[in-house]
Amino acid sequence: MTAITELTTSPQVRPRSVLQQLLRNPAGVIGLLILLLVIGMALLAPWLYPGDPLDMVATPLLLPGAQSAYPLGTDAMGRDVIAGIFHGARVSLLIGVSATVIGLLIGTLFGSIGGYFGGVIDNILVRITALFQTMPAFLLVIILLAIATPSVSLIALSIGITSWPTVARLVRAEFRTLRDAEFVLAARAGGFSAWRIIFQEILPNALPAIIVTSSVMVASAILMESALAFLGLGDPNNVSWGSLIGSGREMLRSAWYLTAEPGLALVITILGLNLLGDALNDAFNPRLRKR
Numbered sequence: 001m002t003a004i005t006e007l008t009t010s011p012q013v014r015p016r017s018v019l020q021q022l023l024r025n026p027a028g029v030i031g032l033l034i035l036l037l038v039i040g041m042a043l044l045a046p047w048l049y050p051g052d053p054l055d056m057v058a059t060p061l062l063l064p065g066a067q068s069a070y071p072l073g074t075d076a077m078g079r080d081v082i083a084g085i086f087h088g089a090r091v092s093l094l095i096g097v098s099a100t101v102i103g104l105l106i107g108t109l110f111g112s113i114g115g116y117f118g119g120v121i122d123n124i125l126v127r128i129t130a131l132f133q134t135m136p137a138f139l140l141v142i143i144l145l146a147i148a149t150p151s152v153s154l155i156a157l158s159i160g161i162t163s164w165p166t167v168a169r170l171v172r173a174e175f176r177t178l179r180d181a182e183f184v185l186a187a188r189a190g191g192f193s194a195w196r197i198i199f200q201e202i203l204p205n206a207l208p209a210i211i212v213t214s215s216v217m218v219a220s221a222i223l224m225e226s227a228l229a230f231l232g233l234g235d236p237n238n239v240s241w242g243s244l245i246g247s248g249r250e251m252l253r254s255a256w257y258l259t260a261e262p263g264l265a266l267v268i269t270i271l272g273l274n275l276l277g278d279a280l281n282d283a284f285n286p287r288l289r290k291r
Contacts, residue, residue, distance in 0.1 A: 018208075021283035028279025034272025038265075042090040049083035053239045057083075064257050072261050075247060081258065084239045085265050091240040092222045092269070095156045099221035100214050102160025107167025108210065112198050114168075115175025122172075129165045137162040138224065145233050152235045155228065159221045170213055174206035208284035215277035219270045226266055241266045 022028045056078040057070075064073040064081075072082040114125035144158040178184060179202065187197050222241075228234055229242025230249070241262040248258025 018280075018283045022279050025279040025282060027275045028283070031272045031275030031277075031279060034268060035276060038089050038093065038269050038272070041086050042093050045083075045086040045090055049080065049086055053083040053087040054079060061251075061255055064261075073255075073257055075244075075258050076251065076255070081244070081261055084244050085241070085262055088239050088241040088244060088262060089265070089269075091152060091235070091238050092225060092242075092266075095152060095159065095225045095240075096218040096222040098153075098156035099159035099163060099225075100217040102157060103163035103217055104167055104210065104214060105164075106160070107164035108171050108203070110164070111168040111171025111173075112175055112203060112206075115172035116179050116194065116198050116202065118176075125168070126172075129168045132162070133165045135162075138227070141224065141228065142231075142233065145228065150228075150233050150235055152238055155225055155235065156221075159224050163217055163221065167210065167213060167217075170209055171206055174209055175202055178202045178205055208280075212277055212281045212284060215273050215280060219273040219277075222266070222273075223270060 022032070057080050058067070058074045058078050060074060060076050060078040062070055062074040065071060066073065070080050070082070072080075072085070074080060075084075110125050110129060114122040140162050141155075141158045144161070145154065148154060175198075184197060184201055187201050192201070225234070225240060226242030226245065229240045230246040232246065234240055234243045234246075244262035245259050245266070248255060248262075252259055
């Protein structure tokens, strides 16, 4: 009985060791600080810039630094640019995280079931995954948004629905590798149900790869939302970085800052997420942790 108990204890990664490895990585620290800064902007936006960021509050097209009350200037409608950037961080992060969670839930469910059971079930789920991957993700999102009025929730749902196939293939590969491991075989011998083995034994060991992928998914979702808003398919009742960039594209020569400032915020955020994702990949790598 003791031997079975030891074998059914899966070799999971310790969160403390991962955190220590992450904090030793300068790129990871920079990415983490950038992400914390953007989260702080999103949380403090209602207190630092109360009211609707779409309201006209000053003279149109004030240059950055022209008035201390509007340090990043105003747009053609007299709206405060910095207020839009802070409130846009809320929308971008909300859509990025929500779409990632939806994609992870669907992809993990499909990948874990197919990878563990194999056979006919796996073949059916692989065909469904391949069908979704043959469709251009951005075009599918546009079609979904064209059916109904775009909103933050619908945009997040549409992006999440198109992002799960990558997760499904990753999780399936992890499960196919781990389903014949000793601790899984011992769990089966101990009478554990298939669902308990999937969610309590194998899935925790597949989490490192899923966590690393999630950082990339958040960045991709933010970029896709910005592209949609740039094309006029964003939520008209909420400001986002994409809508700010889109509203300033016709005045690039006369008011370059309307596109450059939210664009810079977007670039820095995506850079931070990519740096954090690379650092997490190194932190979860057992060979690098032994150094």
